[in-house]
Amino acid sequence: MFKMLKYEWRKNILSPLIVLGVFAALEVYFLIGCYVLDSLGHVSAATSFLVLAATFSYIFVLLYGIISYSSDLKNKSGYLVFMAPISSFKILGSKLLSTLITGVLLLAVICGLAYLDFHIANDVFGLDMYISFGDQFLSTFGSSVSDIIIGICIFIITFLLEFYMIVTVGYLAVSLSSTALQNKKYKGFVSLLLFIVIIVAVFIIAYHLPMIKVSGNSFGSEFLRSLPQYILLAAVTVCSFIGSSLLLEKKISL
Numbered sequence: 001m002f003k004m005l006k007y008e009w010r011k012n013i014l015s016p017l018i019v020l021g022v023f024a025a026l027e028v029y030f031l032i033g034c035y036v037l038d039s040l041g042h043v044s045a046a047t048s049f050l051v052l053a054a055t056f057s058y059i060f061v062l063l064y065g066i067i068s069y070s071s072d073l074k075n076k077s078g079y080l081v082f083m084a085p086i087s088s089f090k091i092l093g094s095k096l097l098s099t100l101i102t103g104v105l106l107l108a109v110i111c112g113l114a115y116l117d118f119h120i121a122n123d124v125f126g127l128d129m130y131i132s133f134g135d136q137f138l139s140t141f142g143s144s145v146s147d148i149i150i151g152i153c154i155f156i157i158t159f160l161l162e163f164y165m166i167v168t169v170g171y172l173a174v175s176l177s178s179t180a181l182q183n184k185k186y187k188g189f190v191s192l193l194l195f196i197v198i199i200v201a202v203f204i205i206a207y208h209l210p211m212i213k214v215s216g217n218s219f220g221s222e223f224l225r226s227l228p229q230y231i232l233l234a235a236v237t238v239c240s241f242i243g244s245s246l247l248l249e250k251k252i253s254l
Helices: 002-012 014-036 040-074 076-082 088-125 128-140 145-180 187-208 219-225 227-250
Strands: none
Touching: 002 014, 002 040, 014 040, 014 088, 040 088, 040 145, 040 187, 088 145, 088 227, 145 187, 145 219, 145 227, 187 227, 219 227
């Protein structure tokens, strides 16, 4: 599977490099605003663009994983991959791992830039007053550092489960349309429609699942409250992955 991972990286490296290039250009703009123009307005604009780019990076990584699989089903290079003596589970697993690594690397870049830029802006413009105001604002609502850490951990767990669920459902939608509409021009539209229907259905069901009533504000308590939703997301992810792998191995004609 790790050989397949290397192939995935070499085949799809251009798109992540373009995204990193966008971040590099925006970071240069931020540094110019700090050290050359000495303008808080330009720094604020650069920061806004960086936040916007970070938001779109999440969408990019999701599309990166799904479109990569869809294009492989259409192209000759994909034909060679799927005809290799490798389990379809390993092929899709390598694609999921490649998508995850791409997302983690982009997240590391975003967090690193955020940490660096905050300290640069603080040194140049003196943001201690805003930091103090933020601490007072949090204390007003009874939030503490431990509450924030717990919230971040819960967010990461939810993010990863939703991320993998969305990508694997994308694989399933593409696999289903490729099975039923192998040579039809509109199978891409059908894939998108199936994807939207399944995702919306999953989130509606997750929204209506009951929360487990647990007292306390610890990490364990917060995790247990959302456990039914986590189980649903994990089940959909596993079923979508298995379904896509079986369709790829037995039903899809390349």
